[in-house]
Amino acid sequence: MDKETGTISKKVEEFLQVFKKGEEFTQELLKENEKLRYRLAQQEEGSKFTGRDENFKLHTVEERIKFLEEENKNLLDRFRQVEEENKDFANRYVEVEAENNNLANLYVASYQLHSTLDFTESLKIILEIVMNLIGAEEFSIMMLDEKTNELTIVAQEGMGPEARASIKMGDGIIGKVAKSGEAFYREGDPTNLKGADYTHPLVSIPLKIKEHVIGVIVIYKLLVQKQAFSNVDYELFSMLAGHAATALFSSKLYSQSERKLTTIQSFLDLLKEK
Amino acid sequence: MPDYNFLVVEDSPTMRQLISFALKRIPGSKIVEANDGIDALKKLSTQKFDVILTDINMPIMDGLKLVSMVRNDPAHKNIPIVIITTEGAEEDRKRGLALGANAYIAKPIQTADLLTVVNDILGNKS
Known part of the structure; x- marks a missing residue:
């Protein structure tokens, strides 16, 4: 009986120990469960924050891209x-270079025209x-003889013998230019020529002192x-119309007065001798 | 800034003035003018030049004769020569360049074109 009782109490003891271990294990499991729950909660909380961060970062990058795109567009x-x-x-x-070139041409032409008093x-x-x-x-350069009312060639370059040496005022294109005082420019391509046509010039410029025509350049x-013809050519034509006229007129007057002076001087010398 | 000595050979005072006017835009330029080929040779014997600019049709000695004489003279044969002339036909250009001219410009001249040619020559030289 005692032996049986001892076995039972031993078994109870063993059972209690097993139960205790079971209780301890259960306690541990509960703790572990608690820990896991806590960690899970932490993880969930953490992932919540990370999501916000990502959103924030994405938003910032988008803003930056927008700003850079704007800046790029501005640039x-x-x-x-x-x-x-x-x-x-x-x-x-x-344009300035061309203007400079034109002014240089005009300056040089004008300077040279007024550099002499020799006809x-x-x-x-x-x-x-x-x-x-x-x-x-x-x-050619033609001068008007006011007595005969004729234009006569006083200087020419490259012209053939068939060119007319003189033209009546009002005759043909050249005569009309001298009469009207209006320049003539032939229409069409100036290089399209089958030899020069001395009755149809390319250009005829009246040499005028105010409204008085003294000759023509043809x-x-x-x-x-x-x-x-370029713009500067037309500028040169209009410059020549005035400046060449005054240069020719003044040099002609000067030559005439020089001749008269020489004649008078000779006459005075003769008188002195007598 | 380097000095550049130019010899402008032209019988027309108008063209001499116009060419000199253009060359003065090159910093350090010094311009000597000659009326014809003989006058140019006289000036070449007393002064050194970086570029010669010459017309063709001139009295006493024309530009082509001048080019030929300069190219055959050991003392001056390396001076660059620019021909500036009214003779604008292709055969005239070929003839001028065949004689030894470095460039050929037909009149009427444009200042910018003349300066480009001369600056190219000066650039090539340095």
Whole structure:
């Protein structure tokens, strides 16, 4: 009996121990469960924060991209604007260069025209200007004789013998230019020539002092390399109309007065001898 | 800034003035003018030049004769020569360049074109 009782109490003891261990294990499991729950809660909380961060970062990057795109657009606009300004400056530079060239031509022509009081030299200078600055190959300078009302060639370059040496005021294109005082420019391609036509000049410029015509410059043919008249040519024509006229007129007057002075001087010398 | 000595050979005072006017835009330029080929040779014997600019049609000695003489003179044969002339036909250009001219410009001249040619020559030289 005692033996049986001892076995039972031993078994109870063992059971209690097993139960205790079970209780301890259960306690541990509960703790572990608690820990896991806590960690899970932490993880959930953490992931909640990370999501917000990601959203924030994404938003910031989007904002930055937007800003940079805006800046890029502004820079492209500015670049285009500067390019446009550059083009304008380049065009302006070309214009200024051309203007500079024109002014140099006009200055030199005007300076040379008024550099002498010798009639022959004045004619030579006009020929030089028309040939070298305008690019004419066949041309003449005609002066008006007010007694006969005729235009006569006083200087020419490259013209053939068939050219008329004199033209009546009002006759043909040249005579009409002298009569009206209006310049004549032939229409069409000035280089399209089958030899010079001395009845149909390319250009005829009246030499005028105010409204008084004293002669004409007539161009029949241009140099082979001269393709067309440029703006400076028309400026030179209008400059020649006035300045060449005064240069020729004053040099002619000066030559006449010099001749008269010499005659008077000789006459006075003769009187003194007597 | 380097000095550049130019010899402008032209019988026309108008063209001499116009060419000199253009060359003065090159910094350090010094211009000597000659009326014809003989006058140019005289000036070449007393002074050194970086570029000669010459017309063709001139009295006493024309520009082509001048080019030929300069190219055959050991003392001056390397001076660059620019022909500036009214003779604008292709055969004239070929003839001028064949004689030894470095460039050929037909009149009427454009200042910008003349300066481009001369600056190219000066650039090539340095």
